[in-house]
Amino acid sequence: MEEKKIDINSIIGFVLIFGILVYMMYTNKPTEEEQAAQEQAKQEQVEAEKKVAENDVAVTTAEDYSVATISDSTQLVALNNKLGAFAYSSTLPSATNNETVVENGVLSLKFSNKGGYLSEIKLNKFVDFDSVPIYLVRDGNTDFNINFGTTDSRILNTKDLYFQPTVTKNGENTVVSMKLKVSPEKYLEYRYELKPNDYMVDFTIQSKGLNNVINSSQEVNLDWKLDTYRHDQSISYENRYTRLTYQYEEGKIDKLSQAGEDEETIQDLKWLSYRQHFFSSILVSKEPLKNVRITSKDLVANEDIDTLFTKQFTTKLPLAFQAGEINQPLQFYFGPTDSKILKKYDDNLDESIPFGWGIFGWINKALFIPLFGFLSGFLPYGIAIIVMTILIKLLMSFVQYKQFLSQAKLKVLKPELDEIKEKYKDNKMKAQQETMALQNKAGASPLSGCLPGLIQLPVFYALFMFFPTAFDLRQKSFLWADDLSSYDAVATLPFKIPFYGDHVSLFPILAAIAIFFYMKMTTGQQMASQPTQEGMPDMAKMMKYMIYLSPLMMLFFFNNYASGLSLYYFISNIISIGIMLVIKNYILDEDKIHAQIQVNKKKPKKQNKFQKKMADMMEQAEHQKQAQQKRKK
Structure with missing residues (x-):
């Protein structure tokens, strides 16, 4: 009897539950207005696909959106409870994870229905060190989201909502519209416009009819995060030149920290660049942006393990309202960090490239970049580096002449300086006074040799910044170097040497040998002629150490650097040795220098x-x- 009772109770319960579900489905069925809206959305989708076909736009979408409507009234109630007015967007045919693909020649872009953002950005003309196409965005390495509050006290994120895509033509330009709808005529829109063969994409965030839906009294933020992919052979070298740079307050340029974590809140922001060494994602605003918070985080804690990403950049950008609606015109640049290309656009985007600060950057932009561009226009890139090096060394040869002349004068005066030192050995201060007086009369001050050397420092540092940022050198080969913008490994080591690496680069070795012989010749001359001053450091001993320390530093520091830079230093020091030999053997005459010194000493x-x-x-x-x-x- 008990088993039968249980069976009867189960049946009764099942009937009651079924009856309740039938009642709920009947009472919550879509109204005539909702059914009309769904039919209109379907018609809009059909018309959009028809326009795409008529305009012959390169677009890829699903042939049939799998989720046409949500027919289950229970699900619709749940969506309304969760999303409010934006539940409508989830009832449209586009409420899927499908993507829209558009190309303009240089870019292949994918737009995700869910979130309406760029889910994939491919640069068609470039590959990485391993011949894999360059992707700035792919496989979820980015977040692009607007966080906002609604008038019915909800907090929503666009990355969780479905946008309706349409692709049309505006003349030669391709327009991709991603609309997050609350009704057929009310929506939040991401509007992308691509020009043919152009890396700059016009991007506008605008709303229509949402003044009573989005709560404008609360802050509405656009959040953009990007984990930057590794594209270069050396992840540590690429990471050194991967940095968030920005322009603010009418032309000022600044950067977040190169290492570790850093953050800043910027007023009057004009643009910001997620620079990944040779490739950049740049956000540009037509009007200065207020209270923009940016962060940078180094993702390479261990370069043996962290080999996929270099840094993580984030931006939190408050969106402004006008009459209760959003209208934020922006632009995105996705392309090479190439000064020639970036100069084509306004807003000083080429300043995102680290040419060096002050005079160093000016030398690069005014001299070295145009000179190298001219030479590489008709010469192979390696030969262009050699020719540019020769021209620079010839231009700076007068500095070498002044340095060597100063050394020769001190060498001629050394016997007299030794006499002064011996004469006043018990009065060191007097010895220094007499030494300075003799050097002054003879016109042989040690400073006269140091000052010309200081002139070379801006050139040295400018070139140090030029070669790692020269996009034209990327993947250009010369001799055994496959890529002049990367290291020229001629051997791979079975182990890793700290600060050196797991490979052997040849150009740094050649440069180190050339530096050693050059310093041996010049520093040996200085040590022979340099008097030792009481109370001063032993310069001769310091110079002796530098003869061996400088080449060693070159060997270790440049093993992972651009081979083009090491090639420059190698050729530069070879030419310096040649110029020094010519000056010493054919231009300077120590007897004439001695005679001139005697004449100078007699003059007041x-x-x-x-x-x-x-x-x-x-x-x-x-x-x-x-x-x-x-x-x-």
Whole structure:
């Protein structure tokens, strides 16, 4: 009897549940207005696909959107409870994870229905070090989302909602419209416009009829995050030149930290660049943006393990309302970090490239970039580097001449300087005074050799910044180097040497050997002629250490650097050795220098302000010393 009772109760319960479900389905069935809206959405989709076919736009969509409508009234109620007015977007045929694909020649872009964002960005003309096509966005390495509140107290994210795609033509341009709808005529739109063979994409965020749906009294933020893919052979080298750069306050350029984590809140932001060494994703605004928060995080803690991404960049951008609606015109640049291309656009986008600050950047932009562009226009890239190096060294040869002349004068004066040192060996201050006086009369001040050397520093540093950022060198071969923008490995090691790596690059070795012989010749000359001053560091000993330390630093530091830079240093030092030999053997004559020094010593020599001040200070110090000695006695 009990088993029968249980069976009867189960049947009764099942009938009751079934009856309740039937009642709910009947009472919550779509109204005539909702059914009309769904039919209109279907018609819009058909018309959009018809326009695509008529305009012959390169677009890929699903042949049949699998989710046409949500017929289950229970699901519709749940959506309304969760999304409010935006539940309508999930009832449309586009409420799927399908993607729309558009090409403009240089870019292949995929737009995701879910979120309406660019889910894939491919640069058609480039491949990475392993011949894989360059993707700036792929496989979920980006988040693009608007977080907003609604007037019915909901907090929603566009990345969770479905946009309706349409692709049309505006003249030669391709327009992709992604609309997040609350009704057929009310929506939030991402509007992308692509020009043929152009890396710049016009992008507008705008709303229509949402002034009573989106709560404009709450902050509405656009969040853009990107984990930057590794594209270069050396991830540590690429990571060094992967950086978030931005322009603000009418032309000022700044950057987030190169390593670790960094963040900043910017006022009057004009553009920001997620630079991935040779490729960039740049957000540009037509009007300055307020209160933009940006962050940078280094993702390469261990380059043996962290080999996929280099850095993570994020941007939080508040969107402004006008009459309760959003209208934010922006632009995106997805392309090479190439100064020639970036200069074609306004807003100083080429300043996102680290040419160096101040005079160093000016030298690169005014001299080296145009010069190399001219030479590489008709010469192979490796030969262009060699020819540019020769021209620079010939231009700077007068500096070498001044340095060597100063060394020769000091060498001629060394016997007299040694006599002064011996004569005043018990009075070091007096010895220094007499040494300075003799050098001044003879026109052989050590500073006259140092100052010309300082002139070379801006050129040296400018070229140090030029080669790692020269996009034209990327994947250009020369001799055994497959890529002048990367290291030229001639051997792979079975182990890794700290600060050196797991490979052997040949150009840094050649450059180190050339630097060693050049310093051996020049520094040896300086050590022979440089007098030792009491109380001063032993310059001869320091120079001796530098002869071996500098080549060693070159060997380790440049093993992972661009081979084009090492090629430059190798050729530069070879030419310097040649120029020095010519100056020493055919231009300078020590007998003539000695005769000229004797003539200079007889002429009255007027001290400049610095020399006079130094002499006065030394004389005062000498008087104080003598006074102290008298008091002791």
